[in-house]
Amino acid sequence: MDWSIAKILMQDGIVTGVIYALLAVSLVLVFAVTRIILIVQGEFVTYGALSFALMADNQVPGNRWLLVTGGVLVFLRELWLVFRGKPAATLLGSALFCLILPLAVFFAVPAVLATEPSLWIKALLALLLVVPLGPMLYKLAYEPIAESSVLALFVVSIAVHFAFVGMGLVFFGAEGRLVSEPFFDGQLELFGLTWTYQSLFVIAMTVVIIVALWLFFGYTLYGKALRATAVNRRGARLVGISTSMSGFLTFLLSSIVGVLSGIMIVSFISLTYETGFMIGLKGFVGAIIGGLMSYPIAAAGALLVGIIESFSTFWASEYKEVIVFGLIIPVLLILSVTSRHDEEE
């Protein structure tokens, strides 16, 4: 191996690493606030990516049905809760989110596609199609058992993951897809390497998303409420922060991050309906390195996973996954020695 190869591997590792970093950050976010290990995060990536890819081919993605079905189910549950004594005024907001929005998207997608819009509009449509599934998922699968143990929530996560993978096969088919026209065409020389604009775009978007999350958590009321919930759930509830609202918001954020990652990578990596799990798992390794607590360490850890993965494909392609996942063992050892246990509940 010489320096030029090392540089190319480094570049490759960074481009995949930033995607892992985004996933790691959203996994940490969801875990900190709701104690849920969101395995299905990888499916948000593939759903976003594949519905975007389908629309880039001018096909209408079948998952618009899922959006409407999910919306109706959540609304029925809200109706039941109102029947059981929840203030009826909340129904208006639910109707807006669960019925009006999905139906609007459902009919808007084919209508807008018929006008042959630009790639950017299609990306926006993909966001609208998939992102609301995040909060809906929280309402349906997690909110009723929000106070259960981490293990119970984890088991539900596995079930949700399989459900999403299965539905993904129905909506998107078994074959991989790729958007052949990138957002930006062309490349430039930097540090003696050729960077496509697309890969620079991915890196820049990641930085933007992470800065946006930082601003959100540091300077907005909702962000601070989420942080408070993460630090101490019971304390947060005592000062009037709704855990249900926190869960809703975190799932919204994490599905936005997931779908954005998907839309960005499907331009240079072909994804199938089941690729998301592996990507999510690599992000999870990063999140573990951050102790499922620290955002910057998780992001850095995920970047490291990307780079190690890239180098191990060169040295020992057969053992690539072994090396990447073997990384957790020393990390867990160090964490178990250094961390203090202060279970709040």
Add this chain to the structure above:
Amino acid sequence: MKKFLPYLIGAAISMNTFAALAAGETVNVGVVVSATGPAASLGIAERNTVALLPTRVGDVQVSYTILDDATDATQAVRNMRKLISENNADVIIGTTATPGSLAMVDVAAEKKIPMISLAASAAIVEPVDGARTWAFKTPQNDFLMAGAIVQAMEKAGSKKIGFIGFSDAYGQNWLKELKNALQGKSIEIVATESYARPDTSVTGQVLKLIAAKPDAILIAGSGTAAALPQRELKQRGFKGQIYQTHGAGNSEFLKICGSACEGLILPAGPILVAGQLPNDNPMRKTGLDYTQQYEAKYGKGSVSGFGGHMHDAGALVAAAIPVALAGGAKPGTDAFRQALRDALEKSKDVVGVHGVFNMSPQDHSGLDERARVLLRVKKGQWEFAQDLN
């Protein structure tokens, strides 16, 4: 209600049987495919093809029952037992992937029922002894395909070749067959790399391959995942000839691969280029008929080679049924299963879409060199490579 349910079901079943008796005899074909899971892109095409198989052979009805095994060997075996005990199957077709098919061979021998696998590995039917006397298969052996690639490499005068394949049975088996086919030739493998189906980047492997400076590279992957190394090789400026295996032979692969696939060569069943085959080729007619039927039902450009294996399995069964019936055994009996197995083993000149089958007690695959053609990708389409065949 619950109490009566078993009776209701029983009544329904017996009515079914009466109906079948009234309409003449019925041969039950049990089908196991992997319509979900990692092999889904193959399994779905196979499942779709079942609807096109003959439902009547001579005086007897042929009925098909399809179960999905989710590309899981355990589930494949469970499905097979279910088809035998509940549907009284006379013959089993399946399953899509090699591990499941291997597991099913033992059940076939235990229940004394013939099975026709849709998986490629030669290990399912070779050597024909013990449990494998009950097993047949329709896809081409990898060895047949590897031989074609090596021929093309020799013709092009390649001396050093690189190999990159899936890090599972598919890739490993191809590497083995490639080495077999290379024996005694003056071609040397200078680099061997592997990658996993769901991988998103193969930069490392590709750099290493290129560093070994091979004249040609063989990519052993299937479906759209085979496009990943192809694109990367082109992006990193590899100028030599790239070969793929027949696993890459579907239209989705071409779509994903785009311009990076121009000029690549792969061996495949004749079905992919049925319309371009010479007029005297027996597979031209069957291939065109099948393509036309499939695309009329599932949309233009939807046909793939994988569904063709199911078509051929159906053709073998249809050809064997009259022979088995001539022996006097009634469908649904052990004697009939035995007769069907013997008839399958005697299949002569059964023309499928992938080749001409001639089975024998030593060969339960039955295909010869007519079952593969070399294709080249030109302008995003498969083209029958005149100079190589």
